[in-house]
Amino acid sequence: MTTTVYPARKIVTMNPARPHATHVAVRDGRIVGAGTLDELAGWGAYTLDDRFADKVLMPGLVEGHSHAMEGSFWAYVYCGYFDRMDPEGTVWTGLKSIDEIVARLREAADRLESPTAPLAGWSLDAIYYGGRRVDRHDLDRVSTGRAVGVLNASGHILNVNSKALEMAGLLKPGIDHPGIPLGKDGLPTGEMKGPDAMAPLGPHTGFDRDLLACDEPGLRRFARLCVRTGVTTAADLANTLPDDAVDMMLRVTAEPGYPARIVALRRFYGVTPEELIERVLDLRERSHDNLRLGVIKVVADGSIQGFSARLRWPGYYNGAPEGLWYIPPEHLLEIYERALAAGVQVHTHTNGDEATALALDCVEAALRKHPSPDHRFTLQHCQLADSAQFRRMARLGVGVNLFPNHHFYWGDQHYGITVGPERAERMNACATALATGVPLAIHSDAPVTPLGPLFTAWCAVNRRTATGRTLGEHERIGVADALRTITLGAAYTFKLDGEIGSIETGKRADFAVLEDDPETVGGEALKDVRIWGTVQGGRIFPAAEI
Amino acid sequence: MAPGGKRPGPPQLPLPVTVVGGYLGAGKTTLINAMLRRAGGRRLAIMVNEFGALPIDSSLIEAADDRIVTLTGGCVCCSYGEDMVSSLAMLAALDPRPDHVLLEASGVAFPGAIAGTVGLLQDFVLDGTVVLADAETVQRRAADRYIGSTVRQQFAQADLILLNKCDLAADPDAVEAWLGEAAPDVRTVRARQADVPISVVLGARSGGPAKLVGGPFDHTGGFVSAMLNPPAGADPGALARLLADPAHRLLRAKGFVRRGDGAMAAIQVVGNRWTVTEAPAEARSGLVCIGLKGQVDVAAVRREVAEAATVRTGTDTP
Numbered sequence: 001m002t003t004t005v006y007p008a009r010k011i012v013t014m015n016p017a018r019p020h021a022t023h024v025a026v027r028d029g030r031i032v033g034a035g036t037l038d039e040l041a042g043w044g045a046y047t048l049d050d051r052f053a054d055k056v057l058m059p060g061l062v063e064g065h066s067h068a069m070e071g072s073f074w075a076y077v078y079c080g081y082f083d084r085m086d087p088e089g090t091v092w093t094g095l096k097s098i099d100e101i102v103a104r105l106r107e108a109a110d111r112l113e114s115p116t117a118p119l120a121g122w123s124l125d126a127i128y129y130g131g132r133r134v135d136r137h138d139l140d141r142v143s144t145g146r147a148v149g150v151l152n153a154s155g156h157i158l159n160v161n162s163k164a165l166e167m168a169g170l171l172k173p174g175i176d177h178p179g180i181p182l183g184k185d186g187l188p189t190g191e192m193k194g195p196d197a198m199a200p201l202g203p204h205t206g207f208d209r210d211l212l213a214c215d216e217p218g219l220r221r222f223a224r225l226c227v228r229t230g231v232t233t234a235a236d237l238a239n240t241l242p243d244d245a246v247d248m249m250l251r252v253t254a255e256p257g258y259p260a261r262i263v264a265l266r267r268f269y270g271v272t273p274e275e276l277i278e279r280v281l282d283l284r285e286r287s288h289d290n291l292r293l294g295v296i297k298v299v300a301d302g303s304i305q306g307f308s309a310r311l312r313w314p315g316y317y318n319g320a321p322e323g324l325w326y327i328p329p330e331h332l333l334e335i336y337e338r339a340l341a342a343g344v345q346v347h348t349h350t351n352g353d354e355a356t357a358l359a360l361d362c363v364e365a366a367l368r369k370h371p372s373p374d375h376r377f378t379l380q381h382c383q384l385a386d387s388a389q390f391r392r393m394a395r396l397g398v399g400v401n402l403f404p405n406h407h408f409y410w411g412d413q414h415y416g417i418t419v420g421p422e423r424a425e426r427m428n429a430c431a432t433a434l435a436t437g438v439p440l441a442i443h444s445d446a447p448v449t450p451l452g453p454l455f456t457a458w459c460a461v462n463r464r465t466a467t468g469r470t471l472g473e474h475e476r477i478g479v480a481d482a483l484r485t486i487t488l489g490a491a492y493t494f495k496l497d498g499e500i501g502s503i504e505t506g507k508r509a510d511f512a513v514l515e516d517d518p519e520t521v522g523g524e525a526l527k528d529v530r531i532w533g534t535v536q537g538g539r540i541f542p543a544a545e546i
Numbered sequence: 547m548a549p550g551g552k553r554p555g556p557p558q559l560p561l562p563v564t565v566v567g568g569y570l571g572a573g574k575t576t577l578i579n580a581m582l583r584r585a586g587g588r589r590l591a592i593m594v595n596e597f598g599a600l601p602i603d604s605s606l607i608e609a610a611d612d613r614i615v616t617l618t619g620g621c622v623c624c625s626y627g628e629d630m631v632s633s634l635a636m637l638a639a640l641d642p643r644p645d646h647v648l649l650e651a652s653g654v655a656f657p658g659a660i661a662g663t664v665g666l667l668q669d670f671v672l673d674g675t676v677v678l679a680d681a682e683t684v685q686r687r688a689a690d691r692y693i694g695s696t697v698r699q700q701f702a703q704a705d706l707i708l709l710n711k712c713d714l715a716a717d718p719d720a721v722e723a724w725l726g727e728a729a730p731d732v733r734t735v736r737a738r739q740a741d742v743p744i745s746v747v748l749g750a751r752s753g754g755p756a757k758l759v760g761g762p763f764d765h766t767g768g769f770v771s772a773m774l775n776p777p778a779g780a781d782p783g784a785l786a787r788l789l790a791d792p793a794h795r796l797l798r799a800k801g802f803v804r805r806g807d808g809a810m811a812a813i814q815v816v817g818n819r820w821t822v823t824e825a826p827a828e829a830r831s832g833l834v835c836i837g838l839k840g841q842v843d844v845a846a847v848r849r850e851v852a853e854a855a856t857v858r859t860g861t862d863t864p
Contacts, residue, residue, distance in 0.1 A: 169668030177662050196663045199631045270627055310692075322695060325654040328570050329692050358692050 003027040003046040004538075005037065010517055011057045014488050014502035024057065026509040029538035033505045051540075055532055056517045058483070059502050060232025060510030061453040064401045064490035065380055065443035068236040068262065070225060072218030073122050073447045076206075077108045079150050080123035082409075084450050087221035089228055089543065098129055098138050105142040105150070112146075119143065120206035121150035122447070124159060126191075127413060135183070136162045136190025149205025153409070155448065156306035158198040160190050160205060167204040194306070214239065219252050219262075226260040227546045229452045230512030232536040233261040233491070233500055235443075237347070237380065238297050241266045241283065246293070253290040259534060259541040261290045261510075263494050265297035265347060268327070273334045277342045284344075289508075289537065295494065296346045297380075298335055299326045301355035304383060304418050305410050309352030311384065317420030323352055329362065336366035336377070345495065346377050347401075353384040360389065363396050373397075376439075378493045383427045384419065390429065390436040399439035399493055402428040404459035405449040411465030425472030430460045434481060441490040442482075453490075454518065457482035458527035479523050509538040559826075560671035561638050563647040563664045564748055567657030567700050568678030569687055573710040574650050575601035577678060577740035577747065581648060582606050584744050585619050591637045591644035592623040593630070595652045600625075614640075630660070631667065638669050646673070646748050654696055658703030671823065674798075674816030676747055677704035678740065681715035685724055701729035705817035706746070706797060713738040731792045733817045735838065736768075743769060743836075749800045749814065750834040772844045774833040774851050778804040781854075782811035786820035788854050789813070789833070795841045801833035 004026050011021040013034050025032035025040040032043050040046065074086050079101050082094040095101045101124065109119050119142065126133055139148045139161035147164035151157075165171040165188055173186035179197030183189045192198045201207075214222070214236065226234050239245065241264060253262055266280050276296060284294025302308020307320040315322045332348070339346045350356040356379060363377055378399040379385075383406060385393075393400065406414065406428060415424040426432075433440040442456050460482050463471045470476075477485075491501030500508050515530035533542040568574050578592055579602060594601055600615065602623055609616040613636065615623040622644065626633035630649075637644055649664070651657045657675045664672045677700050680687070687697045701707055707725060712718040718736060725734055735742055746769065776785055782803050789799040799815035802825050812825040813833060835847060 168666075170666060175666070177666060179662075180666070196659045197666070199663050200666045203632055203635070270625065324656070325693065325696055328653045330570055354692065 003032055003043060004049050005040050005046045006049050006052050008052045008057045009054050011503055012519060013504065014059050014484055015504045024503055026538050029509055031503060031505060031507050031509050034503045052513060056514040057503065058512040058514060058518065059487040060500065060534055060536060061230045061486050061512050062490035062501060063231050063234040063443060063451060063453055064441040064493050065237050066234050066446040066451055067238060068214035068219050068222040070447035070451055071220065071222030072215055074221055077105055077121040078123055079104065079121040080153060081125045081128040085228060087224040098132065098134055101134065102138055102141045105148065109143050109146065116146050118147040118149065118204060118206040123153045124150045125153040126157065133191055134159045136160060136165060139190060147204045149201060149207060151207060154303065154305045156194060158192045158201055158207065160192060160201050164201055164204050165190060168200045170200065216248055216252060219249060223258055223260040224546045225451050227534050227541045228531060228543045230514065230531045230534060231260065231451065231453060232510035232534050233263065236262050236264040238267040239264050240269050246283065246286065249291055250286065250288065254288055258290060259536050259546065261292065263292040265295045268296060268298045268335060273331060273338050276335065277338045277344055280344055281342060294344065296335065296339060296344060298332060298346060299349040300332060300359055301325060301350060301352050304351050305413060310354040311352040312354040312357065316418060318417050329358055332358065333362040333365060336362050337369055340366050340370035340372045340375060345375065347380050349380045351381045351383050353386060353389065356382055356385045356389050360392050360396060360398065363398055367396065376493065376495055384423060385429065386426065387432050390432050390438050393438045394436045400433055401441040401443050401493055402430055402433065403445060404428045404430065404442050405444050405456055407459050407463045407471045408466055409449050411471045412467050412469065415469065415471065426475060429475045430477045431475045434477060439492050440485050441493045442485050453486035454529050455527040457486050461523040461526060479519065479526065483518055509535055511535040560669055561644065561647060562673040563649055563670050564673040565649050565651060565657045565661045565664065565675045567651040567655065567675060569693065569697050570653040572678035572680045573740040574678055577708065578648055578650060579603050580740050581744055581747060582617060582621055585621055588646060589620040589642060589644045591647045593626045593633060593647060593649045594623065595626055595650060630663065634667065634670060654693065656703060657700060673749060674705040674819060675703060676706045676708060677701055678708045678710050679725065681709050681712045681718050681721045684721060688728065698728055701725065701732065704729065704732050705819045707732050707734045708740065708742060709734050709736045710740050711738060712736045731818055733795060733797050735797060746797055746836055749798050750836065768839050769836060770839045770842055770844060771834060771836050774835060774848055775831065776803045776833060776851050779806045782813055782822045784854055785851060786813045786815055786822050788850055789815045789835065790818050790820040792818060794847055796835050796837045799833055799835040802829040802831055804831050
């Protein structure tokens with residue numbers, strides 16, 4: 001097999017022994033070595049390929065918490081306030097007024113052949129329209145003959161038109177439900193708040209399927225988005241992985257042209273903890289290079305902006321009740337114990353600090369029963385952990401994958417409404433994690449916020465909110481730390497750091513191919529680094545051709 | 547009947563849904579199995595959302611396919627997971643349609659939130675929310691640093707609390723007194739092995755007196771059932787409010803009354819909750835009330851119902 005040597009303007013290796021190189025040699029989809037041409041020539045015959053001569057190579061970026069349904073959502077109409085790039089590379093401009101939202105939806109409705117098919121939109125962010133809420137009359141301007149439903153960016157509100165309400169039998173007076181505001185006419189305004197109020201509308205607006213399942217076109221679109229954002233390995237973090245989905249994912253990700261490695265976690269759902277372990281052990285055996293299976297995801301609580309995260313005293317800043325548990329502590333403990341006994345890794349969603357406290361209590365108890373070096377249990381989001389909890393994580397060997405994108409998208413709301421100034425400034429405490437030695441990754445939770453590790457790194461470095469506030473100067477991290485976090489840091493959380501995350505001898509030939517140098521553009525410009533494409537397992541994927 | 551067509555029939559009454567809540571170990575599964583065993587011809591549809599293994603006695607299972615488990619006596623069971631609305635719709639579309647849905651909430655769910663969603667659905671009516679408490683452990687659970695507030699809120703959202711495992715509790719009286727403070731005005735029924743008459747959990751069947759038959763741990767000696775006959779012309783809303791008044795301590799009341807305009811109305815009372823809906827014209831007037839013996843003064847209820855009806859119609863008032 002031939003060796004190809006790529007010269008590059010700069011190679012950022014993440015290997016502290018030689019942090020930079022001028023050339024990288026690739027054979028059989030893996031890295032033979034990184035260094036000077038002279039050094040690499042010692043490996044024998046090679047072909048020189050200078051297509052990256054003016055590019056900067058980084059280890060392929062690793063998104064440690066996303067959902068492949070980001071790809072599926074692009075089948076719906078994007079209604080977000082911020083510009084967002086779709087899998088085909090088109091940047092959809094953010095919609096700055098309700099009229100613009102209506103216009104975009106109407107355009108999409110006009111393209112539908114059936115006059116009665118529902119129209120679904122996503123990523124609306126109602127907080128940006130000057131206190132004016134989107135109501136059914138707005139969406140009636142899109143259509144009165146078909147149901148129209150637009151999911152909020154947070155995923156916790158569904159805005160619908162009159163037709164959708166009528167189809168659900170809810171266009172009537174006298175409804176008394178905390179999640180259904182009524183207009184002056186006594187009828188619902190069309191804003192359905194929270195899963196309980198949203199549920200009856202789902203089947204009429206095209207949102208009835210399991211939102212965390214991914215379909216085949218979605219899985220393909222997701223990978224194209226990976227290429228455009230420099231990602232070569234991405235988590236599909238909460239799939240229930242039914243057999244047919246696993247078969248489909250195994251097939252699609254094994255295709256020669258599929259450009260990403262998917263780490264698909266099995267969400268705890270619909271089985272007993274005992275069955276769950278059996279299932280993931282079986283799944284683990286079915287893994288191939290581009291689809292890694294065999295890790296468990298458990299959800300402990302809800303979300304902060306949905307007021308369903310479990311907060312410790314004194315709770316929410318606006319006085320909302322203390323949130324929801326999604327799993328009884330007994331079940332969490334049982335899963336941890338069985339997983340440790342079987343050598344299976346568990347990632348746990350904990351948004352609120354009380355959920356984090358419970359998870360740590362359970363990890364500690366389970367570890368006492370089944371002492372397990374290198375279990376690498378990881379807390380996902382873990383947004384509100386305080387420094388004592390980070391110290392405890394360090395002692396227990398628990399890692400975190402924090403969510404700095406929240407600073408930009410909801411930081412102002414966290415400061416003013418959900419958790420208040422003090423906890424908003426400490427949330428997603430990246431600097432504390434590094435200082436206490438807790439293994440750190442950072443994530444987008446796409447489609448909740450856009451996929452893009454360099455943007456996430458920018459969020460961790462600057463902690464800037466949408467209105468420009470710096471949300472906790474003390475928790476900012478440096479560019480070098482941020483870049484390590486979106487490569488080796490995320491790889492570590494899946495026990496893949498020996499395989500990916502740095503450009504070193506023996507590792508997978510996964511590169512993010514960049515036009516700009518993230519080490520020198522400065523923290524302010526990190527999100528604007530231009531991405532040419534990726535190399536994944538030695539295969540070259542230019543974004544322009546994906 | 548046209549080939550492939552659906553038999554035209556009278557519009558169906560909404561399908562009643564009873565939400566069963568309570569923390570792990572409180573006895574939700576035991577209760578559901580007890581209800582299935584004494585369904586007595588009612589076609590019950592069970593919806594479960596506890597993890598994994600189907601919480602139904604294997605002796606009750608006749609057949610199973612992907613979505614539905616067929617049980618003895620025309621009953622069915624399915625698990626609903628995150629798709630409660632479409633699972634309910636699937637059950638309502640079964641032929642023959644079930645008579646009543648028992649929807650088991652997960653151990654950490656708020657039954658009130660589920661009940662709220664059921665209340666929004668067309669073709670369904672919320673019958674009530676029954677929350678079980680494990681008499682042996684409930685006070686400890688309610689004080690737990692993590693799940694205490696969840697457990698306490700579950701009780702506050704109940705229409706009826708089933709204080710289960712009373713045989714295992716050192717001092718059931720003390721537990722019941724404590725519950726009375728934790729969830730004021732919510733009626734509590736004591737049980738062991740979740741053994742209570744089906745008409746307490748699901749309401750009486752329309753048209754006849756409630757059969758208060760339990761199982762091997764029968765406490766039915768402790769219940770009282772009475773048939774009331776409110777005169778025509780009574781205000782159904784006022785009657786329902788009266789029957790739901792905590793002072794009367796009724797567990798359930800159900801039946802039909804004739805309005806002043808001659809139309810029939812259905813009254814349904816579970817603890818403090820009451821609903822009045824339209825009823826078919828052929829419905830027979832009469833109200834079945836169920837309560838705990840020693841708590842309910844049937845004569846007093848009867849008297850007040852008669853007085854309320856009288857005041858409303860005004861025929862006897864000078």
